[in-house]
Amino acid sequence: MALAIALAFAAVTVSTSGDALVAAGHRLLGTADSHAIHGIAYAVVAALMVGVALYGHATIVAMQKIVLPVVGTLMVLGFLAFAGNVDMGASGGDYVLGxxxxxxxxxxxxxxxxxxxxxxxxxxYTRRLSPIRFSDKQICAALGCGMFVGVMLPSLFGAFTAISIANPTGSYLDDLVTASPAWFVVPIVVISLLGGLSQGVLCIYASGLDLEGLTPRLRRTQTTVITAAVAIVLLYVGVFVFDAVESVTAMTIALNAVITPWVAILAIGALRTRSYDPTELQAFAHGRRGGQYWFTGGWHVGAVAAWTIGGAFGLLAVNTALYVGPLADIAGGVDLSTIGSAAIAGLIYVASGRFIKA
Structure with a gap:
C-alpha cells in the first residue's frame, strides 16, 4: 500500500514541477510548449529527484531545511503578487458536480x-525522534501541525491564485504563469521545483525502502532506481496517453478510497499500543520469521480483513471522470468513498479483535 502511494505521488510531483518549468520557459524565453518539451522537463526533474533520493535520509533532511523557509516565504509573497486581481465576492459560476x-x-x-x-x-520518520527529548503528545502535535498546516498553506495559495485567473483553461500552472506579474514568474518555478523535489524525493526514497523490505536481497539504491523507473513510466502514461488532469484527480480519489481504511486501522492500532519493539518491527525486512509482530504466518488477519472490505467499499463508491463505481450515487452524488471506507474498516477492525486471533 505504501509503495503504491509513493509511486503515484512521485509521478504527480514530477509532472507539476515539469509543467511549471515549461510554462515559465514559454513566457520568459519563448520556448515551445509541446509534448516533446514537457517530456524533456519531466526527465530533468525526475533525474534531480532520483539523484537526491539515492543519497539517502541525511541528504533529504538537509534539503528540507532549505526548502521549507524558501518556499514558505515565496508563497507568502505570492499572496501579495496576486492580491490585486482577486475579487473575493466574485461568483464562481455553477458547481462542478451540480x-x-x-x-x-x-x-x-x-x-x-x-x-x-x-x-x-x-x-x-517519527521513530527517529528521541522519546527522551520529546513526549508522545509533543510528537503527535508536531506531526499534526506539519501535515495539516503544511498542506493548508499551498492549498490556500492555489485557491487564492485560481480566483485571480480571469479565463481559466485546462492547465492551472499555465494559467498561473500567464496571470502572474513578471517578477513572480521565477518564484513560481522555484516553488514548483523545490516543492516538487521535496515531496517527490520523499516519495521515491520511501518507495525504495518499501521495495527493499519486500526484497531484502536488493540494496536500497537498487530498489530506489527500480521504483523511480516505475513512477516515471506511470507519469508518461498518465500525461501522454490519458488526460493529465483527469488522471491525477481519478488517481487521487481512488487512492484515498484504499489508503484511508488502512490509515484508520493504523490510527486505532497506535491508540491501542503504548510501546513497540523497533528490532522486532524489522523482522521481515531482515529475512527473519516469527516474533512479536509475526501474528498468523506473518499476517494480521483482522487488519487485512478490515482493510479489504473497507477498501472494496471505497472503490465501489468512487466517482471520477475515468471510473464510476456502482455505489457512487449512494448518497445522492456526495462522495462517501473516503469517509465510508475508513468508517467500515475501523468498525470491522475493532470488532475483529473479539472474534479473530491476529
Whole structure:
C-alpha cells in the first residue's frame, strides 16, 4: 500500500514541477510548449529527484531545511503578487458536480489526499525522534501541525491564485504563469521545483525502502532506481496517453478510497499500543520469521480483513471522470468513498479483535 502511494505521488510531483518549468520557459524565453518539451522537463526533474533520493535520509533532511523557509516565504509573497486581481465576492459560476455538497465533498476529498497519503509512512520518520527529548503528545502535535498546516498553506495559495485567473483553461500552472506579474514568474518555478523535489524525493526514497523490505536481497539504491523507473513510466502514461488532469484527480480519489481504511486501522492500532519493539518491527525486512509482530504466518488477519472490505467499499463508491463505481450515487452524488471506507474498516477492525486471533 505504501509503495503504491509513493509511486503515484512521485509521478504527480514530477509532472507539476515539469509543467511549471515549461510554462515559465514559454513566457520568459519563448520556448515551445509541446509534448516533446514537457517530456524533456519531466526527465530533468525526475533525474534531480532520483539523484537526491539515492543519497539517502541525511541528504533529504538537509534539503528540507532549505526548502521549507524558501518556499514558505515565496508563497507568502505570492499572496501579495496576486492580491490585486482577486475579487473575493466574485461568483464562481455553477458547481462542478451540480450541487454544493457534492462539489464541497469532492474538494474535501482532494484536499485530504495529501495528509492521508502520509499516514502509512509517518512511523518511518517519527521513530527517529528521541522519546527522551520529546513526549508522545509533543510528537503527535508536531506531526499534526506539519501535515495539516503544511498542506493548508499551498492549498490556500492555489485557491487564492485560481480566483485571480480571469479565463481559466485546462492547465492551472499555465494559467498561473500567464496571470502572474513578471517578477513572480521565477518564484513560481522555484516553488514548483523545490516543492516538487521535496515531496517527490520523499516519495521515491520511501518507495525504495518499501521495495527493499519486500526484497531484502536488493540494496536500497537498487530498489530506489527500480521504483523511480516505475513512477516515471506511470507519469508518461498518465500525461501522454490519458488526460493529465483527469488522471491525477481519478488517481487521487481512488487512492484515498484504499489508503484511508488502512490509515484508520493504523490510527486505532497506535491508540491501542503504548510501546513497540523497533528490532522486532524489522523482522521481515531482515529475512527473519516469527516474533512479536509475526501474528498468523506473518499476517494480521483482522487488519487485512478490515482493510479489504473497507477498501472494496471505497472503490465501489468512487466517482471520477475515468471510473464510476456502482455505489457512487449512494448518497445522492456526495462522495462517501473516503469517509465510508475508513468508517467500515475501523468498525470491522475493532470488532475483529473479539472474534479473530491476529
Amino acid at each position: 450541487g454544493f455538497w457534492q462539489t464541497w465533498t469532492l474538494s474535501a476529498v482532494l484536499f485530504a489526499a495529501a495528509p492521508i497519503s502520509y499516514g502509512p509512512t509517518i512511523g518511518d
